[in-house]
Every structure is written in structure tokens, then in C-alpha cells.
Amino acid sequence: MQHRLTLPAPAKLNLFLHINGRRPDGYHELQTLFQFLDHGDDLHFAVREDGEIRLNTSIEGVPHDNNLIVRAARRLQELSNCKLGADIWLDKRLPMGGGIGGGSSDAATTLLGLNHLWQLGWDEDQLAALGLTLGADVPVFVRGHAAFAEGVGEKLTPVELEEPWFLVVVPQVFVSTAEVFSDPELTRDTPPIKVRSLLGVDGHNDCQPVVEKRYPDVRNALILLGKFTDARLTGTGACVFGSFPNQGDADKVRRQLPATLPSFVAQGRNISMLHRKLQSLA
Numbered sequence: 001m002q003h004r005l006t007l008p009a010p011a012k013l014n015l016f017l018h019i020n021g022r023r024p025d026g027y028h029e030l031q032t033l034f035q036f037l038d039h040g041d042d043l044h045f046a047v048r049e050d051g052e053i054r055l056n057t058s059i060e061g062v063p064h065d066n067n068l069i070v071r072a073a074r075r076l077q078e079l080s081n082c083k084l085g086a087d088i089w090l091d092k093r094l095p096m097g098g099g100i101g102g103g104s105s106d107a108a109t110t111l112l113g114l115n116h117l118w119q120l121g122w123d124e125d126q127l128a129a130l131g132l133t134l135g136a137d138v139p140v141f142v143r144g145h146a147a148f149a150e151g152v153g154e155k156l157t158p159v160e161l162e163e164p165w166f167l168v169v170v171p172q173v174f175v176s177t178a179e180v181f182s183d184p185e186l187t188r189d190t191p192p193i194k195v196r197s198l199l200g201v202d203g204h205n206d207c208q209p210v211v212e213k214r215y216p217d218v219r220n221a222l223i224l225l226g227k228f229t230d231a232r233l234t235g236t237g238a239c240v241f242g243s244f245p246n247q248g249d250a251d252k253v254r255r256q257l258p259a260t261l262p263s264f265v266a267q268g269r270n271i272s273m274l275h276r277k278l279q280s281l282a
């Protein structure tokens with residue numbers, strides 16, 4: 001039995017995000033296009049025989065037991081009646097509250113990693129259903145394929161997209177997803193589109209006007225990047241991105257941004273690097 005494993009937890013982008021309505025429970029119906037980035041956190045797992053789940057890396061502002069990694073591990077352990085535990089270490093690279101899904105991706109990597117190490121044999125449907133109880137974005141990371149998402153983000157249709165390079169700018173503000181969704185000025189009536197008309201759609205992000213109004217740093221980032229390319233918000237922000245045909249063009253624009261504004265360049269991918277790594281283990 002394998003005892004140790006290192007796996008990536010990639011970022012995602014919402015290439016567009018349309019809000020189509022609000023459900024009675026307050027959650028919003030949305031349509032969004034997810035693609036992964038070849039950039040993310042790394043998680044290291046080691047099996048424990050005593051059943052304890054311990055995350056040995058702390059994240060500022062997130063208590064141990066609230067960390068999505070710990071919550072994912074404990075829930076999987078409980079539902080599978082597994083007697084094994086795990087030591088987990090995290091190399092955190094993704095900004096938190098950035099709209100690039102770091103916490104959700106960490107949770108999905110934990111589910112897939114421990115399913116492998118504990119030899120549970122859960123299939124992707126079971127893991128995605130468990131993931132949804134942790135957050136709306138977890139299922140797409142569990143499935144690992146670029147997707148058109150509907151519902152609250154859980155109805156996924158896999159899609160094949162171009163794989164351009166992205167320049168992602170990281171304004172140094174924390175955007176609260178709940179605050180954005182409760183703003184009275186949020187557009188909530190974008191007409192739904194059909195997945196088959198996806199390629200003809202010039203998408204947008206309905207959260208962008210609200211986030212720009214509330215967070216001047218995000219507006220400034222959109223203006224700066226917008227001088228070079230079509231710049232857009234991912235998720236509820238704060239990150240802003242633009243696409244380029246190759247890495248060189250993305251790097252060139254990155255060098256022209258103010259040094260005080262953190263950013264990174266990564267390729268968009270239809271199969272997540274987590275799944276590419278898992279396939280290589282199989």
C-alpha cells in the first residue's frame with residue numbers, strides 16, 4: 001500500500017459568469033465557463049494509522065478545523081467509515097478570496113488524494129456529490145475537465161476550449177462572495193444560453209460592475225490590463241485576467257505592469273494538472 005503522495009491543486013478561471021436568477025433559498029442560478037490553469041497549490045499526504053487528520057501547515061485567518069482540506073478529509077473519512085487518517089502539508093501559492101478557487105481546489109485534491117491512498121474506490125460521481133456539500137466550485141475540480149456549468153455551478157457539461165495563455169492580475173483586496181451576491185445592484189436576469197451556442201457567445205461577468213464599484217483596486221487593475229487586452233473579472237474577484245496566444249506575449253505585458261501589482265502567467269487547460277498527475281499514477 002502506498003503511504004505518501006504529492007498532488008497539485010490548480011486554479012480555475014470563470015471565462016464568463018452570467019447570473020440568470022435567484023432561488024428561494026437566496027442562492028443564485030448561474031451559467032459559467034470554467035477552465036483550469038497550470039498554476040496552483042501543492043498538497044502532500046502521508047497515511048496515519050491512528051485515524052487522525054492533521055494539516056501541518058497553517059493558513060493565516062483560517063482555523064485548522066475550518067480549513068477546507070481538513071473538512072474534506074474528515075467528511076470523506078466519516079462517510080466511508082475509514083479507520084485510517086492522514087498528515088497533510090500545503091504549499092500555498094494561490095491568493096485567497098481571489099475568485100480562482102484555491103480553497104475549493106485544495107478540497108477536491110484532498111478528496112481524490114485520500115480516496116487513492118486509503119484505497120476507498122469511490123467513483124467521480126460520489127466524490128463530486130460530497131464535494132458539492134463543501135462548496136459550489138468543488139465538483140468541477142473533482143471532475144477535472146473544463147466545463148460549462150449551470151445551477152449553482154454543479155450541473156457540468158464538459159467542453160473543449162482553446163488553451164491560450166493567461167495573464168492574471170491579483171489586486172491586494174479580499175472580495176466577499178456573499179457581499180457581492182447580496183448587492184441590490186447585481187444583475188440577476190441575464191437570459192440563459194444553450195450549451196450548443198457556447199462558441200457564439202461573447203460572455204461577460206455579471207459580478208464585475210458590483211465588484212468594480214465596491215473595490216477601486218479591482219477597477220484599477222481592469223483599467224491597467226485593459227490597455228493591452230480584453231480584461232475581465234474571474235468569479236467574484238478579486239483577480240482579473242486577459243488571454244494571449246502565447247506565453248511570450250503574456251510575459252511582455254506582465255513586464256509592463258507596475259511592479260507593486262502581483263500577477264502571474266499560466267496556460268489555460270481543459271484537463272486539470274491534478275487529473276494528468278493521477279492518470280500518470282494509474
Ligand SMILES: C[C@@](CO)(OP(=O)(O)O)[C@H](O)COP(=O)(O)OP(=O)(O)OC[C@H]1O[C@@H](n2ccc(N)nc2=O)[C@H](O)[C@@H]1O
Nearest residue numbers: 026027028099101135136137152153177178181235236237
Ligand atoms: C460564484 C463563484 C464562481 O466560481 O465565485 P468564486 O467564489 O469562485 O469567486 C462560485 O460559484 C462561488 O462558490 P463558492 O465560493 O463555493 O461559494 P459559497 O461559499 O458556496 O457561497 C458563498 C455565498 O455566496 C452566495 N452565493 C454563492 C453561489 C451562488 N451560486 N449564489 C450565491 O448567492 C451565497 O450567499 C453564499 O452564502
Ligand SMILES: Nc1ncnc2c1ncn2[C@@H]1O[C@H](COP(=O)(O)OP(=O)(O)O)[C@@H](O)[C@H]1O
Nearest residue numbers: 067068069096097098099100101102103104106
Ligand atoms: N485551503 C484553503 N485555501 C484557501 N482558502 C480556504 C481554505 N480553506 C478554507 N478557506 C476559506 O475559503 C475562503 C475562500 O477561499 P478561496 O477558495 O481561495 O477563494 P475564492 O472562492 O474566491 O476563489 C478563504 O477566504 C478562506 O477563509
